[in-house]
Amino acid sequence: MKLWGGRFTKPTNQLVDEYTASIRFDQKLATFDIQGSLAHVSMLAKCAIITNQEAELITDGLKKVATQIECGEAELTEANEDIHMNVEKLLIDQIGSVGGKLHTGRSRNDQVALDMRLYLRDALVTIATLLLELQQALVKQAEANLDTVLPGYTHLQRAQPVLFAHHMMAYVFMFQRDLERLTDSWKRVNRSPLGAGALAGTSFPIDRSFVADQLGFDAVSENSLDAVSDRDFVIEFLADASLVIMHLSRLSEELVQWSSAEFNFIELDDAFCTGSSMMPQKKNPDVPELVRGKTGRVFGHLMGMLTTLKGLPLAYNKDMQEDKEGMFDTVETLKGALALFAPMIETMNVHKDVMYQAVVKDYSNATDLADYLVGKDIPFREAHAIVGQTVLYSIEQSKYLLDLSLAEFKRFSKAIDEDIYDVLSAKAVVNARDVTGGTAKNRVEDQIKQARQFFEDHETWLQGKITLLKKLIVT
Numbered sequence: 047m048k049l050w051g052g053r054f055t056k057p058t059n060q061l062v063d064e065y066t067a068s069i070r071f072d073q074k075l076a077t078f079d080i081q082g083s084l085a086h087v088s089m090l091a092k093c094a095i096i097t098n099q100e101a102e103l104i105t106d107g108l109k110k111v112a113t114q115i116e117c118g119e120a121e122l123t124e125a126n127e128d129i130h131m132n133v134e135k136l137l138i139d140q141i142g143s144v145g146g147k148l149h150t151g152r153s154r155n156d157q158v159a160l161d162m163r164l165y166l167r168d169a170l171v172t173i174a175t176l177l178l179e180l181q182q183a184l185v186k187q188a189e190a191n192l193d194t195v196l197p198g199y200t201h202l203q204r205a206q207p208v209l210f211a212h213h214m215m216a217y218v219f220m221f222q223r224d225l226e227r228l229t230d231s232w233k234r235v236n237r238s239p240l241g242a243g244a245l246a247g248t249s250f251p252i253d254r255s256f257v258a259d260q261l262g263f264d265a266v267s268e269n270s271l272d273a274v275s276d277r278d279f280v281i282e283f284l285a286d287a288s289l290v291i292m293h294l295s296r297l298s299e300e301l302v303q304w305s306s307a308e309f310n311f312i313e314l315d316d317a318f319c320t321g322s323s324m325m326p327q328k329k330n331p332d333v334p335e336l337v338r339g340k341t342g343r344v345f346g347h348l349m350g351m352l353t354t355l356k357g358l359p360l361a362y363n364k365d366m367q368e369d370k371e372g373m374f375d376t377v378e379t380l381k382g383a384l385a386l387f388a389p390m391i392e393t394m395n396v397h398k399d400v401m402y403q404a405v406v407k408d409y410s411n412a413t414d415l416a417d418y419l420v421g422k423d424i425p426f427r428e429a430h431a432i433v434g435q436t437v438l439y440s441i442e443q444s445k446y447l448l449d450l451s452l453a454e455f456k457r458f459s460k461a462i463d464e465d466i467y468d469v470l471s472a473k474a475v476v477n478a479r480d481v482t483g484g485t486a487k488n489r490v491e492d493q494i495k496q497a498r499q500f501f502e503d504h505e506t507w508l509q510g511k512i513t514l515l516k517k518l519i520v521t
């Protein structure tokens with residue numbers, strides 16, 4: 047007999063059981079479901095809704111169920127639909143009918159909302175930790191490459207030289223925004239919906255704050271209808287995750303390009319590449335390619351969830367069961383990608399010489415010739431035209447700007463003197479961008495300092511959350 051079977055005259059059609067059950071995927075929530083139940087049951091006793099003795103029996107029983115599930119000994123069935131009813135059934139099997147008191151003053155609707163929030167808190171901490179590790183790997187590469195220049199691109203055409211360190215730091219700050227978004231979302235995730243009941247609250251004299259405190263929530267939700275029908279926090283997470291994987295995908299694209307023979311700017315470590323079953327010479331950047339490919343599923347989950355929620359009336363609707371698989375898959379996808387990216391970045395081999403050749407065998411110092419002329423009081427627009435002519439001439443002569451003699455320079459502007467050769471060197475060009483956020487070495491060093499400060503703040507934040515979550519571990 048089903049836990050809710052009382053008003054039914056026949057067994058459920060088996061296809062319905064299979065179609066509506068969520069146990070296949072929501073068993074991932076088991077430990078959080080039990081954490082929530084433990085807090086709920088101690089509150090029931092504290093408020094004298096059940097006796098202390100009953101609460102003890104239920105608590106012990108729940109802990110046994112947690113161990114059973116963890117060891118894979120528990121039988122989780124589709125007939126029991128979801129993780130909430132499976133746990134309750136296992137509890138009753140364990141301790142008898144007193145287990146039936148656990149669900150007093152509670153509905154699966156507030157219970158599932160609670161479980162989702164507990165799960166997401168845990169995931170946020172894991173993902174934030176991995177993001178920090180990736181940022182640290184990027185900073186290490188930046189520090190090792192404070193003298194490595196490569197062409198900076200716009201339109202994928204060589205534009206102006208930049209430090210490789212500067213390029214790495216660009217990603218550090220992208221991931222910093224991601225980390226800020228994820229940690230900021232904590233305050234919207236960290237509210238307890240428990241006590242909202244099915245939709246309207248409960249007639250039992252419960253203490254919502256007591257439960258919230260025990261579970262480390264900052265507050266309880268203000269409105270019971272909102273509490274059970276809100277999945278904004280899931281959508282917010284999927285949006286934040288979409289930005290993370292979009293950033294990973296952009297970095298992936300650069301790694302793939304840079305490891306091609308055409309660029310040859312980097313080589314990924316053998317341990318992070320794969321081979322071809324047919325072409326013996328191949329070494330493929332499969333990891334960044336696959337991460338780039340996986341952006342599709344994460345963006346898809348965001349669209350899926352927005353669409354599921356759109357048009358749902360208050361309060362809980364079964365549609366909302368669709369909130370889980372996309373969120374779980376997004377968490378696993380991010381975890382997988384981030385865990386690989388940090389060591390892959392750290393071990394990548396940077397071909398400094400190849401990058402340097404790409405800078406000097408090029409015209410990416412042309413802007414600096416124009417800026418030099420501006421320094422001689424020539425209006426920028428005129429200087430631009432002069433340098434355009436100079437570059438055209440150089441291309442025709444198969445020369446780069448630094449190959450031109452002073453006499454050749456003077457054909458285009460009398461204002462050019464011997465000191466132009468220093469001005470146009472790669473190092474000078476980079477260090478001339480001595481502005482906050484610029485690519486001059488001292489400015490990149492400043493960026494690294496700033497990032498390190500940020501890491502410290504976030505490590506403190508994370509430590510606090512890790513301590514909070516540890517206290518709740520059941521088995």
Ligand code: ARG
Pocket residue numbers: 068072128129154155158362364366367368
């Ligand atoms: N398995 C359900 C879900 O994931 C739990 C809540 C079900 N509530 C209900 N009244 N059918 O959404």
